[in-house]
Amino acid sequence: MSTIKNISRRTFVKSIGLASGGLILACNTSVFSEKEITKNLVDFNPNLFVQLNSDGSLILIASRSEMGNGVRTSLTSIIADEMEADWNKVIVKQATGDAKYGDQNTDGSRSVRYLYETMRKMGAMAKAMLISAAAKKWQVPGSECTAKNHFVTHSSGEKIGFGDLVEIAKTLETPKEYVLKSPKDFKYIGKKLRSIDAEDYVKGKAIFGLDKRLPNMKFVAIARCPVTFGTVKSFDKSEALKVAGVEAIIEIPRVEKPFGALGGVAVIASNTWAAFKGKEALKIEWDFGDNKSYNSKTYMAEITANVHKQGKVAKDVGNINKAFKNAHKIIESTYQLPHLSHAPMEVPNAVAWVQGDSCEVWAPTQAPQTTRKEVIDYLKTSEEKVTINVTFLGGGFGRKSKPDYVVEAVMLSKELNAPVQVVWTREDDIKHDYYHTVSAQYLKASLDKNGNVTGWLHRFALPSIVSTFSPGVDYAAGFEIASASNIPFDIKNMKIEVGKALAMVRIGWLRSVINIPHGFSENVFADELAYAANKDPLEFRLNLIGKDRIEDTQNEIKYNTARLKNVLKIVVKNAEWGKQLPENHAYGLAVHYSFYSYVASIVEVSVINKKVKVHNVFTAIDCGTVVNKDTVKAQMEGSAIFGMSLAFYGKITAKDGAIEQSNYDNYKMIRMHEIPKVHVEIVESSEKPTGVGEPGVPVIAPAIVNAIFKATGKRYHNLPLSDYGLV
Amino acid sequence: MVTLRINGEKHTIDVAPDMPLLWAIRDIIGLTGTKYGCGKGLCGSCKVLLDNSPVQSCVIPVSAAIGKNILTIEGTSENLQLLQESWVTLNVPQCGFCQPGQLIAATALLDKNENPTDKDIEEAMIGNICRCGTYQRIKKAIHKTVELKNQHS
Numbered sequence: 001m002s003t004i005k006n007i008s009r010r011t012f013v014k015s016i017g018l019a020s021g022g023l024i025l026a027c028n029t030s031v032f033s034e035k036e037i038t039k040n041l042v043d044f045n046p047n048l049f050v051q052l053n054s055d056g057s058l059i060l061i062a063s064r065s066e067m068g069n070g071v072r073t074s075l076t077s078i079i080a081d082e083m084e085a086d087w088n089k090v091i092v093k094q095a096t097g098d099a100k101y102g103d104q105n106t107d108g109s110r111s112v113r114y115l116y117e118t119m120r121k122m123g124a125m126a127k128a129m130l131i132s133a134a135a136k137k138w139q140v141p142g143s144e145c146t147a148k149n150h151f152v153t154h155s156s157g158e159k160i161g162f163g164d165l166v167e168i169a170k171t172l173e174t175p176k177e178y179v180l181k182s183p184k185d186f187k188y189i190g191k192k193l194r195s196i197d198a199e200d201y202v203k204g205k206a207i208f209g210l211d212k213r214l215p216n217m218k219f220v221a222i223a224r225c226p227v228t229f230g231t232v233k234s235f236d237k238s239e240a241l242k243v244a245g246v247e248a249i250i251e252i253p254r255v256e257k258p259f260g261a262l263g264g265v266a267v268i269a270s271n272t273w274a275a276f277k278g279k280e281a282l283k284i285e286w287d288f289g290d291n292k293s294y295n296s297k298t299y300m301a302e303i304t305a306n307v308h309k310q311g312k313v314a315k316d317v318g319n320i321n322k323a324f325k326n327a328h329k330i331i332e333s334t335y336q337l338p339h340l341s342h343a344p345m346e347v348p349n350a351v352a353w354v355q356g357d358s359c360e361v362w363a364p365t366q367a368p369q370t371t372r373k374e375v376i377d378y379l380k381t382s383e384e385k386v387t388i389n390v391t392f393l394g395g396g397f398g399r400k401s402k403p404d405y406v407v408e409a410v411m412l413s414k415e416l417n418a419p420v421q422v423v424w425t426r427e428d429d430i431k432h433d434y435y436h437t438v439s440a441q442y443l444k445a446s447l448d449k450n451g452n453v454t455g456w457l458h459r460f461a462l463p464s465i466v467s468t469f470s471p472g473v474d475y476a477a478g479f480e481i482a483s484a485s486n487i488p489f490d491i492k493n494m495k496i497e498v499g500k501a502l503a504m505v506r507i508g509w510l511r512s513v514i515n516i517p518h519g520f521s522e523n524v525f526a527d528e529l530a531y532a533a534n535k536d537p538l539e540f541r542l543n544l545i546g547k548d549r550i551e552d553t554q555n556e557i558k559y560n561t562a563r564l565k566n567v568l569k570i571v572v573k574n575a576e577w578g579k580q581l582p583e584n585h586a587y588g589l590a591v592h593y594s595f596y597s598y599v600a601s602i603v604e605v606s607v608i609n610k611k612v613k614v615h616n617v618f619t620a621i622d623c624g625t626v627v628n629k630d631t632v633k634a635q636m637e638g639s640a641i642f643g644m645s646l647a648f649y650g651k652i653t654a655k656d657g658a659i660e661q662s663n664y665d666n667y668k669m670i671r672m673h674e675i676p677k678v679h680v681e682i683v684e685s686s687e688k689p690t691g692v693g694e695p696g697v698p699v700i701a702p703a704i705v706n707a708i709f710k711a712t713g714k715r716y717h718n719l720p721l722s723d724y725g726l727v
Numbered sequence: 728m729v730t731l732r733i734n735g736e737k738h739t740i741d742v743a744p745d746m747p748l749l750w751a752i753r754d755i756i757g758l759t760g761t762k763y764g765c766g767k768g769l770c771g772s773c774k775v776l777l778d779n780s781p782v783q784s785c786v787i788p789v790s791a792a793i794g795k796n797i798l799t800i801e802g803t804s805e806n807l808q809l810l811q812e813s814w815v816t817l818n819v820p821q822c823g824f825c826q827p828g829q830l831i832a833a834t835a836l837l838d839k840n841e842n843p844t845d846k847d848i849e850e851a852m853i854g855n856i857c858r859c860g861t862y863q864r865i866k867k868a869i870h871k872t873v874e875l876k877n878q879h880s
């Protein structure tokens with residue numbers, strides 16, 4: 001754990017965007033590796049700041065992007081709680097993308113997990129210093145003073161505000177000893193807390209990337225090749241130049257890097273609309289390149305064939321052949337899931353202003369440091385010359401951790417010598433995404449006479465995310481295999497194999513990532529096995545998970561089957577599994593462990609005239625210590641909708657290399673009239689906090705499919721369900 | 728030159744009459760609370776009130792708004808304000824991006840229907856997508872606003 005220092009009188013406070021004057025504590029939260037910590041202890045390089053001013057205002061610098069996961073609220077509430085600060089006096093500032101803030105990438109559901117302890121410690125230290133300051137002022141022992149709600153009180157009843165203690169506290173060393181609060185005394189952590197940004201959101205005042213304006217800023221739209229990595233052969237700009245407001249049209253090359261710009265023809269205009277119209281008026285001849293042979297139908301057939309034959313062995317425990325040979329019953333199924341697009345409500349966009357060898361960027365990014373690095377590389381400039389300002393993000397879901405759109409803005413600003421805003425149309429967004437992988441999976445299992453699973457073979461083929469970084473990689477990578485091989489089932493003979501799948505579009509992580517296909521196939525297959533064994537799916541599943549044990553997944557956190565069964569039991573209780581439901585209604589269940597969190601869902605559907613409606617979703621999550629209960633609840637509610645969108649509608653397909661979907665009419669989302677009631681229970685726990693943003697998604701689609709089976713006796717193996725005419 | 732009346736204030740701007748109202752509001756007048764989400768009338772992010780009716784400003788030309796009262800999220804109306812309060816109390820927004828459009832759609836609903844049922848809400852809000860999935864809270868917040876209004880009247 002890192003050192004915390006009092007830097008109130010250091011000169012560099014200005015450089016981090018804090019006015020000097022208050023009590024400022026700083027620390028380094030690089031908790032990634034032990035090595036990094038030791039390095040940073042030698043060369044103190046703070047990245048987390050808290051400033052208390054004499055007017056009592058408390059400024060916290062949030063280093064993570066806000067994208068609907070409540071990070072700004074959750075992280076800051078931890079410090080405020082330990083410090084006994086008044087939530088109404090807290091002001092949160094957004095950090096720019098800079099290594100001094102430690103790792104800022106907002107993905108993998110890990111923000112709170114990594115920062116929790118350091119944040120607590122910092123708050124506790126600030127409190128201890130304020131108490132010492134008051135004790136000094138009153139000439140009494142510190143042990144006679146307590147802090148609460150932004151005041152320090154002496155046992156005599158004398159009281160002083162935090163702000164009035166700043167001058168003395170500034171002169172103090174950070175304490176060697178401090179006490180963390182007992183969880184039962186938490187005031188904000190684990191409680192429902194008003195989001196610090198809600199007010200701005202509802203008044204239209206929150207500045208998203210798209211809302212950034214600079215004087216003389218140009219608006220840019222870019223025509224990109226319909227086929228991934230295709231290039232411009234020639235183009236005719238005469239019609240486009242006639243569009244009122246269009247000022248210039250230039251070709252931009254592809255930057256051949258994982259997060260590099262795709263290249264194309266850029267239309268520079270005085271407003272967004274003119275740029276969009278100009279783009280439509282362009283006549284471009286493309287060289288489509290190798291990926292023009294990408295056809296989703298044939299591709300799916302190919303990868304499906306690849307899972308119907310022996311693949312590369314990734315895990316082999318026990319003796320699967322023997323298990324299959326001695327089986328009482330063999331069950332096998334194949335599952336096919338299409339690509340998905342992130343389609344965050346706010347399209348990719350960025351403002352860049354390159355002046356000489358310096359550059360300032362304003363962008364909705366989940367990865368400010370990755371972005372900064374890309375910009376430095378592109379401009380071949382040095383670190384201190386590049387500033388990345390993180391705006392609010394209108395949704396990210398993984399799309400905005402890939403800063404190709406920022407590189408585009410930087411290229412164009414440099415070229416035009418002016419501030420520019422690159423705006424993707426919704427069509428650009430859906431047609432040129434880093435797609436969630438497409439997959440084929442084959443599962444085969446053996447049952448003994450008593451209906452126990454004796455062997456489990458899981459073979460899958462999907463273009464790997466790694467292909468985006470190492471073109472040509474055509475097998476799943478370790479982390480993609482892990483989510484299949486770490487399955488929490490107690491089965492003696494297990495084999496995991498991967499089949500070949502070459503990427504023909506950019507593949508990227510999308511909320512829940514590999515857990516979407518694996519969570520789907522495992523949960524649907526387990527349900528199929530239950531029926532084959534003539535058992536209740538719940539009973540069967542509990543038996544499959546087996547006895548309470550802690551499994552070593554070679555990760556920092558081990559999974560605990562008792563916690564997995566616990567979430568299952570909670571939803572069973574809340575949904576009253578087994579009760580009589582109205583005619584044509586049925587329950588389906590799914591349970592999944594991902595991002596170190598345990599989630600179970602029971603979904604109630606009705607199927608009438610072959611149309612499915614989801615009525616209720618009961619979800620339980622165990623994500624360790626909960627910092628902000630309401631945020632967790634909101635994430636589970638949102639996950640249910642996200643999961644339903646992909647279950648019913650999510651499908652991206654290519655024809656001759658070009659993506660066939662374009663906007664929300666053919667890439668549909670769940671809307672208000674389709675929503676179920678979502679009931680969430682959060683497990684009380686004092687374990688380490690784990691992921692919240694993603695683990696609620698993977699259970700939804702399989703639970704729906706399992707419920708449909710219960711209601712109709714029909715088993716659907718592929719998504720989306722709209723392909724079967726079920727909506 | 729066209730003159731638009733937005734939130735009670737007049738703006739005279741020099742734009743082509745076929746420019747969608749959305750871009751005139753955002754890029755020319757500079758009120759960025761109204762959002763672009765699809766540009767095709769599919770998502771509702773760009774909703775504003777035109778003489779009290781909700782319209783998708785990305786698909787209606789500036790010329791259609793001349794002489795009308797335009798209300799954007801930056802403006803005020805009794806229902807809008809009450810809804811905003813409920814939205815904050817119930818922590819409706821996640822990323823927040825769709826919420827201006829959602830609030831405008833909800834305002835239009837309450838302006839013409841004082842006691843909407845679940846079904847009325849679904850119909851009024853069907854044109855507004857929330858990718859973060861805040862629908863359940865939106866519904867609750869609309870009901871809550873109605874409850875508060877009924878208590879006070």
Ligand code: FES
Pocket residue numbers: 762763764765766767768769770771772773774783784785786
């Ligand atoms: S932006 Fe107008 S409806 Fe989507």
Ligand code: FES
Pocket residue numbers: 068345394395820821822823824825826856857858859860861
């Ligand atoms: S709150 Fe993010 S799209 Fe609605």
